[in-house]
Amino acid sequence: MAQLRQSAHPENCVAQDEVEQQLVAGLLSPHAHTSPKYLYDVLGSRLFAAICELPEYYPTRTEAAIFERYASQIAVAVGADATLIDLGAGNCSKAARLFPSLRPKQYVAVDISEKFLQEAVSALRQQFPQIRMTCLGMDFSSELALPLAIGQHRRQFFYPGSSIGNFAPLESLKFLHQIRKAITGSDGGLLIGVDLVKDKPILDAAYDDALGVTAAFNLNLLHHLNRLLDADFRPQDWRHRAFYNEEQHRIEMHLEAREDLIVHWRQGGIRRFAQGERIHTESSYKYTRQGFIDMLQQAGFGKVQTWSDERNWFMVCHAQVA
Ligand code: AVJ
Numbered sequence: 001m002a003q004l005r006q007s008a009h010p011e012n013c014v015a016q017d018e019v020e021q022q023l024v025a026g027l028l029s030p031h032a033h034t035s036p037k038y039l040y041d042v043l044g045s046r047l048f049a050a051i052c053e054l055p056e057y058y059p060t061r062t063e064a065a066i067f068e069r070y071a072s073q074i075a076v077a078v079g080a081d082a083t084l085i086d087l088g089a090g091n092c093s094k095a096a097r098l099f100p101s102l103r104p105k106q107y108v109a110v111d112i113s114e115k116f117l118q119e120a121v122s123a124l125r126q127q128f129p130q131i132r133m134t135c136l137g138m139d140f141s142s143e144l145a146l147p148l149a150i151g152q153h154r155r156q157f158f159y160p161g162s163s164i165g166n167f168a169p170l171e172s173l174k175f176l177h178q179i180r181k182a183i184t185g186s187d188g189g190l191l192i193g194v195d196l197v198k199d200k201p202i203l204d205a206a207y208d209d210a211l212g213v214t215a216a217f218n219l220n221l222l223h224h225l226n227r228l229l230d231a232d233f234r235p236q237d238w239r240h241r242a243f244y245n246e247e248q249h250r251i252e253m254h255l256e257a258r259e260d261l262i263v264h265w266r267q268g269g270i271r272r273f274a275q276g277e278r279i280h281t282e283s284s285y286k287y288t289r290q291g292f293i294d295m296l297q298q299a300g301f302g303k304v305q306t307w308s309d310e311r312n313w314f315m316v317c318h319a320q321v322a
């Protein structure tokens with residue numbers, strides 16, 4: 001049996017073992033790759049928050065401007081008294097900004113770490129005492145199983161930030177279909193933010209900024225891997241590569257070996273990387289307006305409304321079930 005990591009909760013050891021197996025399989029594959037979720041340890045989450053402040057990284061502020069400008073139209077589409085289910089809620093700030101216009105009856109914050117959610121939600125409870133609030137700690141990307149206690153009526157899912165972009169198109173369709181199935185009533189929907197296809201130089205700059213914050217975000221993955229696997233990655237041996245792949249409509253983020261090198265991890269794990277060889281660490285898919293509407297409809301949604309900025313760089317969509 002593989003040596004297990006020390007954990008505050010012994011029952012997490014099994015999950016830990018699975019994490020390790022998946023990571024190792026990805027690293028040993030001829031085209032080495034890791035899941036983008038490993039970019040978000042404590043420092044990674046802070047670096048991502050810094051990315052959102054960069055002049056080149058337009059998605060966060062463009063989406064916020066769309067939510068602000070079209071708040072009343074979006075509120076009409078979503079309808080009052082909804083059960084707002086926030087997938088990947090984090091610090092819950094995006095949803096909280098919508099509370100005054102959306103006026104949900106219940107707010108369900110979903111994210112991997114329940115502890116982190118509890119802190120954010122308890123602050124919000126004081127501010128919005130009329131909204132019932134629930135925290136759910138789960139990895140919804142694999143399966144979207146909501147407890148029955150969550151309101152069955154007017155379920156409105158909220159998936160902002162173009163997080164959908166991390167899924168490849170087929171997985172994206174499957175995920176949207178899961179959301180569709182989780183909408184139990186006839187009056188539910190999905191409010192989602194989607195980054196749009198645009199000129200390559202704008203996209204390239206958004207993921208390879210002048211200050212090197214995105215480079216630090218990407219390289220920090222190596223520190224996280226070192227902790228998860230007892231590995232000996234040296235960030236100085238790697239460089240950040242990020243570019244828009246126009247054929248695949250996606251940003252690709254890689255770490256590229258600066259020279260021939262060998263990485264070791266526990267239990268005799270070893271991987272050689274030749275100079276220039278890469279680890280694919282993230283993809284971020286971009287959509288056209290119509291392409292995304294088609295996907296929503298394939299996933300079983302009905303009426304779709306969209307809102308964009310004047311440059312058409314980002315889109316907020318509301319999809320109704322029927
Ligand atoms: C959080 C997945 C939406 O793809 O734009 C930002 C992550 N990676 N810069 C994105 C990210 C590099 C971000 N998402």
